[in-house]
Amino acid sequence: xxxxxxxxxxxxxxxxxxxxxxxxxxxxxxxxxxxxxxxxxxxxxxxxxxxxxxxxxxxxxxxxxxxxxxxxxxxxxxxxxxxxxxxxxxxxxxxxxxxxxxxxxxxxxxxxxxxxxxxxxxxxxxxxxxxxxxxxxxxxxxxxxxxxxxxxxxxxxxxxxxxxxxxxxxxxxxxxxxxxxxxxxxxxxxxxxxxxxxxxxxxxxxxxxxxxxxxxxxxxxxxxxxxxxxxxxxxxxxxxxxxxxxxxxxxxxxxxxxxxxxxxxxxxxxxxxxxxxxxxxxxxxxxxxxxxxxxxxxxxxxxxx
Amino acid sequence: xxxxxxxxxxxxxxxxxxxxxxxxxxxxxxxxxxxxxxxxxxxxxxxxxxxxxxxxxxxxxxxxxxxxxxxxxxxxxxxxxxxxxxxxxxxxxxxxxxxxxxxxxxxxxxxxxxxxxxxxxxxxxxxxxxxxxxxxxxxxxxxxxxxxxxxxxxxxxxxxxxxxxxxxxxxxxxxxxxxxxxxxxxxxxxxxxxxxxxxxxxxxxxxxxxxxxxxxxxxxxxxxxxxxxxxxxxxxxxxxxxxxxxxxxxxxxxxxxxxxxxxxxxxxxxxxxxxxxxxxxxxxxxxxxxxxxxxxxxxxxxxxxxxxxxxxxxxxxxxxxxxxxxxxxxxxxxxxxxxxxxxxxxxxxxxxxxxxxxxxxxxxxxxxxxxxxxxx
Numbered sequence: 001x002x003x004x005x006x007x008x009x010x011x012x013x014x015x016x017x018x019x020x021x022x023x024x025x026x027x028x029x030x031x032x033x034x035x036x037x038x039x040x041x042x043x044x045x046x047x048x049x050x051x052x053x054x055x056x057x058x059x060x061x062x063x064x065x066x067x068x069x070x071x072x073x074x075x076x077x078x079x080x081x082x083x084x085x086x087x088x089x090x091x092x093x094x095x096x097x098x099x100x101x102x103x104x105x106x107x108x109x110x111x112x113x114x115x116x117x118x119x120x121x122x123x124x125x126x127x128x129x130x131x132x133x134x135x136x137x138x139x140x141x142x143x144x145x146x147x148x149x150x151x152x153x154x155x156x157x158x159x160x161x162x163x164x165x166x167x168x169x170x171x172x173x174x175x176x177x178x179x180x181x182x183x184x185x186x187x188x189x190x191x192x193x194x195x196x197x198x199x200x201x202x203x204x205x206x207x208x209x210x211x212x213x214x215x216x217x218x219x220x221x222x223x224x225x226x227x228x229x230x231x232x233x234x235x236x237x238x239x240x241x242x243x244x245x246x247x248x249x250x251x252x253x254x255x256x257x258x259x260x261x262x263x264x265x266x267x268x269x270x271x272x273x274x275x276x277x278x279x280x281x282x283x284x285x286x287x288x289x290x291x292x293x294x295x296x297x298x299x300x301x302x303x304x305x
Numbered sequence: 306x307x308x309x310x311x312x313x314x315x316x317x318x319x320x321x322x323x324x325x326x327x328x329x330x331x332x333x334x335x336x337x338x339x340x341x342x343x344x345x346x347x348x349x350x351x352x353x354x355x356x357x358x359x360x361x362x363x364x365x366x367x368x369x370x371x372x373x374x375x376x377x378x379x380x381x382x383x384x385x386x387x388x389x390x391x392x393x394x395x396x397x398x399x400x401x402x403x404x405x406x407x408x409x410x411x412x413x414x415x416x417x418x419x420x421x422x423x424x425x426x427x428x429x430x431x432x433x434x435x436x437x438x439x440x441x442x443x444x445x446x447x448x449x450x451x452x453x454x455x456x457x458x459x460x461x462x463x464x465x466x467x468x469x470x471x472x473x474x475x476x477x478x479x480x481x482x483x484x485x486x487x488x489x490x491x492x493x494x495x496x497x498x499x500x501x502x503x504x505x506x507x508x509x510x511x512x513x514x515x516x517x518x519x520x521x522x523x524x525x526x527x528x529x530x531x532x533x534x535x536x537x538x539x540x541x542x543x544x545x546x547x548x549x550x551x552x553x554x555x556x557x558x559x560x561x562x563x564x565x566x567x568x569x570x571x572x573x574x575x576x577x578x579x580x581x582x583x584x585x586x587x588x589x590x591x592x593x594x595x596x597x598x599x600x601x602x603x604x605x606x607x608x609x610x611x612x613x614x615x616x617x618x619x620x621x622x623x624x625x626x627x628x629x630x631x632x633x634x635x636x637x638x639x640x641x642x643x644x645x646x647x648x649x650x651x652x653x654x655x656x657x658x659x660x661x662x663x664x665x666x667x668x669x670x671x672x673x674x675x676x677x678x679x680x681x
Contacts (some may be wrong), residue, residue: 048522078527103524178600 003153003184004027004049006060006067011044011053013040017043021058028152031179033198034188037297040205042188043083046155049186050080063152076104079151083158085138087145089131093122096130097145104149112148120144122132136167143171147178154178156187161192172197178226192290201289203296210296215289222292224248225264227271229257231280249294260291331596335603339420342603346610346625354440355620361388363395365413374426377452378409379631383441400477402653403639406431406438406619408612425471432476432622433646434487437617442447446472478563478646487562488618489554490641491614493573494634497546499605501539506597508535509676514594528676535588536581543577563648573653575661576637580670583633589675608632613639636660660669 004026007054011019026032036042047053049062051071059066065073074094087096099111106112118121120140120158139159147154156175160168172194179185187198195201201218203211211218229237234257241250246266251258261267271282314407326333360378364371378384384407388399396408418424426449430438449472479486512518521531537593547570554560584601591597609615611629618629618638629635636657643657645650 047519052519052522072525072527075523080520080523082516082519082523084516086516086518088517089515100524103526196462 001028001064002026002061002285003030004060004062004186006058006059009045009048009055009060010057011041011048019048019055020208022209023058023060023203024049024202026153026184028184029179030060031175031185031187031199033195033199034186034204035190035195035201036188036204038190043157046080046157046186046188047263050078050155051075052080058172070097075151077152079146079149079154081142081146081154081156082159082187085130085142087130087138087142089129091130093117093130093133093141094126096141097148100148106149116144117146124202125302126289136163138300139163139167139171140174143174147183147277150183152184153180154183154185156185158188158244159188160189160191168194192288195289203293205296205299210299211292212258215262217286219289221291222287222295223262224260224287224291224295225262225267226285226287226291227259227267228253228283228285229259229271229274229280231277231281234280237274241270249291251291251294258285258291260287260295290292311583313479331599335599338558338603339606346607346615350621350625350628351421351610351616352616352620353436353616355437355617356382357385358617358619359397359443360381360407360409361391361405362386363393363408363410364397366411366415368416368419369456370419370424371411371415371426373452374411374424374449375409377448378445381441381444383444384409396652399592400429400431401643401649402646402656403431403643404617407441411419419457423471424449424453425473425476427473429475429477432479432482433642434613434617435479435482435484437620438476439482440510442474442476443559445474455543455561473517479555485558486646487642489550489558489560490645491638492610493547493550493554493638493641494576495548495609495614497503497543497573498608500546501543501577502587502604503598503601504542505536505539505581506587506591506601508585509588510591510594510597513592521590528673532585532676534583539584540574543573549575561643562645564644564650568654569641569644572637572640572658572661575658575665576640577634579633579661579664579668582665582672586668586672586675589672593664608634611635633661633664636664653656 002025004024009019009024010017022041022045024045034042034046042218044053044167048055048067051062051067051074055067059068059270061067061275062074065075065077067074088099091099094113097116098109101112103110114123117126122141124223130138133141143156143159156176160171163171168191175185175187180218187194189195198215200214202209202212211221213221218300234252234255237257238250238252241247246261246263246268247259247270248261249259251260259267259271261270274282275281362375363373375386379386386409388396388405391399393410396410399405400408408429410425410429412418412427414423415424415426428442428445430442432438476482477671509518512521526534555562583604587597587600587604591600596613607628611621612618612632612635613629614634618626618635621629640649640654640657640661643654
């Protein structure tokens with residue numbers, strides 16, 4: 001049985017189609033990265049999967065429960081971490097955890113909260129107001145709170161936005177620990193380094209599923225060839241390269257320029273004129289996930305326009 | 306460019322404020338609605354010299370003198386005979402339940418008294434609200450005297466000497482006309498309404514605004530559990546307020562406690578329940594705390610004016626009285642004044658208490674229906 005198996009999820013807010021026909025399968029114990037540009041319906045899809053929103057069309061099962069009929073059962077076995085910190089800032093860390101423990105009927109409450117505080121390393125700061133925590137700590141508290149009831153499925157909506165790299169790394173270590181214990185994780189993100197930490201990646205854009213598979217598969221399936229240019233004042237070549245039909249995208253990375261295209265020969269022809277500049281090195285390089293995503297994004301139209 | 310003031314910057318600020326004002330529909334509606342509401346209510350509904358007060362007539366006799374007196378009283382516009390020829394005990398009950406403000410009684414030998422020159426009518430007034438009955442009571446003796454005299458003039462065979470009429474006036478429930486007796490029990494209702502509705506009206510909007518609603522909904526709590534959890538603490542707050550106001554009323558203002566304490570507390574409890582549910586219902590409708598506050602005030606203002614707290618209910622035009630019925634405060638004021646000042650029994654206040662129960666049921670249903678289990 002798949003942890004998530006949904007078909008044709010569609011959601012409209014008024015006239016606006018937010019999620020269009022999204023289907024998704026997630027196997028138990030998998031960490032799946034859920035990617036897509038801003039406003040592409042990631043949050044709405046996740047909310048539908050944890051029973052917070054009712055899909056207009058489509059159906060499916062989460063943890064074997066019907067998405068429409070068994071929303072309360074789904075809620076009790078799924079952990080959902082919202083994009084914004086959504087615990088009570090005017091309660092202390094311990095009070096927040098006790099509240100969650102009581103809602104999920106975890107007994108004895110004291111023992112569960114103390115164990116969670118210990119795991120978090122917040123035992124000494126248990127009486128501090130949650131609102132006083134830094135972004136990184138808030139995020140750890142939120143993760144601890146929404147995994148307190150040992151959910152079988154964890155849904156994370158852009159969990160590490162605004163968190164420093166160290167805290168992000170710690171966070172991902174914790175996610176992998178949880179997955180090793182058998183928890184299934186679906187995480188939406190914009191960050192490539194986060195996506196690369198997932199077992200599998202799913203890319204949706206304005207409701208459409210554009211890619212699905214392991215990091216390797218997604219890059220290979222995109223069929224992109226990339227050249228890296230290094231040298232001084234590379235910016236001057238950008239307009240010319242962008243006009244060339246053999247070039248799909250030009251993206252500056254620090255002092256280098258990634259030039260990507262789907263047709264290797266056409267790409268080579270496009271770069272030919274640059275070879276006369278002696279101070280510029282041109283090398284074929286590995287296409288990375290970001291190149292692939294930028295291609296997806298430029299291929300699809302933003303539904304805000 | 307000036308450092309302190311530049312028209313350009315002021316202009317930028319003004320445009321932004323106007324745009325935001327226009328976007329916030331409810332605030333905009335309030336800005337126009339509240340003045341309009343006040344004008345209409347103060348202008349048309351409120352009357353400090355109330356006319357057409359409901360009156361019961363107990364007439365033992367059917368003679369031209371009492372008939373003339375009744376007609377004259379009605380013509381004065383102060384009195385409106387709503388219950389005619391009732392028994393004395395029925396009339397007393399009507400007065401206690403607050404259905405009538407006056408009971409006018411003509412003795413069986415009123416004609417004989419009139420012809421002898423000493424007509425004695427009896428007017429019992431509900432003086433719980435001294436302002437409501439004052440003017441009517443003051444004018445009644447002269448009106449009756451004049452009416453009797455005019456009938457006598459038509460019969461020249463009678464002695465036309467000076468009448469020594471003595472209309473007896475009983476100011477019941479508050480014979481000294483102490484305003485506090487009327488105001489303090491009313492204040493209990495007003496204080497409870499203001500604080501409880503306001504506090505509960507932000508119950509859900511606060512969660513929404515702080516972003517905690519999404520999390521709360523994602524966890525397994527049912528709408529009924531959330532409602533009870535939000536509302537019950539305020540029953541406790543209400544209980545403390547009731548204790549404070551009642552003790553202060555007793556100790557500072559010497560308010561009479563005529564009726565049973567148990568009945569009083571029971572009735573207050575139902576009222577408090579109505580208020581917290583009303584507040585909760587508002588919070589299911591409002592989207593922000595600001596809106597919830599505005600809605601509370603939009604509700605609070607007319608209820609203050611039309612419930613009979615500030616101005617005599619009986620003195621308002623009929624449409625305003627009908628409008629007043631939709632406020633729980635109106636019904637509560639009837640109950641609390643009847644119990645505290647008139648010593649009313651359960652049977653005399655039950656109708657109003659049942660109405661409050663109706664509000665409870667209605668608001669409970671509406672709130673649960675409005676509550677969104679999802680973020681849709």
